[in-house]
Amino acid sequence: xIQADFHTKKLEFYLHIYFVIYVFHPHNQQGQRSNExxxxxxxxxxxxxxxxxxxxxxxxxxLAFYALPYIPNPMEHxxxxxxxxxxxxN
Numbered sequence: 001x002i003q004a005d006f007h008t009k010k011l012e013f014y015l016h017i018y019f020v021i022y023v024f025h026p027h028n029q030q031g032q033r034s035n036e037x038x039x040x041x042x043x044x045x046x047x048x049x050x051x052x053x054x055x056x057x058x059x060x061x062x063l064a065f066y067a068l069p070y071i072p073n074p075m076e077h078x079x080x081x082x083x084x085x086x087x088x089x090n
Contacts, residue, residue, distance in 0.1 A: 013056055017065055017083075020045045024075060027089045042069040 020041050022028055046069035049057075056062045064079055074080040082088060 009052075009056060010061075013053055013062055013065075016045055016048050016053065017068070020068060021074075021083050021088075025084055025089065027086060038074075045069050 023037055023041055049066055049069065053062075057066055068074060068080065071077045071080060075084045
């Protein structure tokens with residue numbers, strides 16, 4: 001049961017990442033790409049990280065994503081710009 005719970009938490013984490021990225025992804029033609037929208041999405045992700053997502057901070061797979069709410073322009077940041085490619089969508 002513990003293993004299933006861990007996989008559920010990982011899936012939830014990836015879903016949060018997806019929705020932070022989705023609004024700004026070039027694939028999303030209706031995306032709201034304003035700085036205010038970015039701040040809102042980052043604040044929501046930060047709230048998740050501070051609460052339910054805090055358990056996965058000990059997992060190297062997710063550690064880099066804990067910086068995502070603090071990056072002013074993640075589309076240009078070397079650690080995150082691969083998330084904004086069409087390959088990532090596929």
